[in-house]
Amino acid sequence: MLNVSIYVNMCDTYRVMTTESSSSALAIACCAPLERQPLSAGDAVSIARAMKAMSDPARVRLVSIVTSSASGEVCVCDFTDPLGLSQPTVSHHLKILVDAGILHREKRGIWAYYSLIPGALGSLAELLSRV
Amino acid sequence: MLNVSIYVNMCDTYRVMTTESSSSALAIACCAPLERQPLSAGDAVSIARAMKAMSDPARVRLVSIVTSSASGEVCVCDFTDPLGLSQPTVSHHLKILVDAGILHREKRGIWAYYSLIPGALGSLAELLSRV
DNA sequence: CCTTTTCATCGACACTCATCGATATTGGAG
């Protein structure tokens, strides 16, 4: 299917004019030249996906509880009470954080222990600097 | 209304036991002590809100186009074509980025110029390090 | 075997959000 843009502005007309002939029209146009190549659509999706993992207050607190733990390992039952959320909801958020590569899950006996993947938050911050 | 937790686990029972009497039950429990205080609910909401602003691929690309611009100023008409989105949708995303304190909007004549607020992305990355 | 405990998954619901077309608003040009 063809991607047809309905919204047409004169700004694009100015761009075509300036690249093909004179540059006198640039002064009154709004089009700004690029200094470097913007992020590709794929890179933007990756960055947005990583940010979305930390875009919920419950998940931010989950990560905070892990980083605040002395042992670095926290089991699910330690999350439910301080957050005031049900156990299925906590498990749901933990899964999102694991899928995003932020938390690590290790099952030992009955309990599931969650720990922070080293450098995960750092690489998340580094992604922001690349935008 | 009273907040009643339906989900009850023995882990909490262990915690009460250890704080009130001996600590022999701690070894078999899953409860981990805290090294420092986790983020408050309010702080978590603030951080999550900031992250949500960058949790959409279109908004990530919008910011990237601004930072890639030689002049540092980009008008709306420069956003629509590379993103393949309609003009109302682009305006919608730009408003979210402005409200989040990431972009600055300046209306000059017919056009609206958007520029990056200095240090906005840096403080966003700094927020992550505080989790 | 059966029971208990922890945790994940499922199904459903309400709510939010990204997107668009239509319309309003603003500012320049004639």
Added chain:
DNA sequence: CTCCAATATCGATGAGTGTCGATGAAAAGG
């Protein structure tokens, strides 16, 4: 003042998401 171009806002809609209760899965113990 009238027309037009650029942008913001509105209303609607379909997709996504957070939340929960109910249920399933797995492990430990009797």
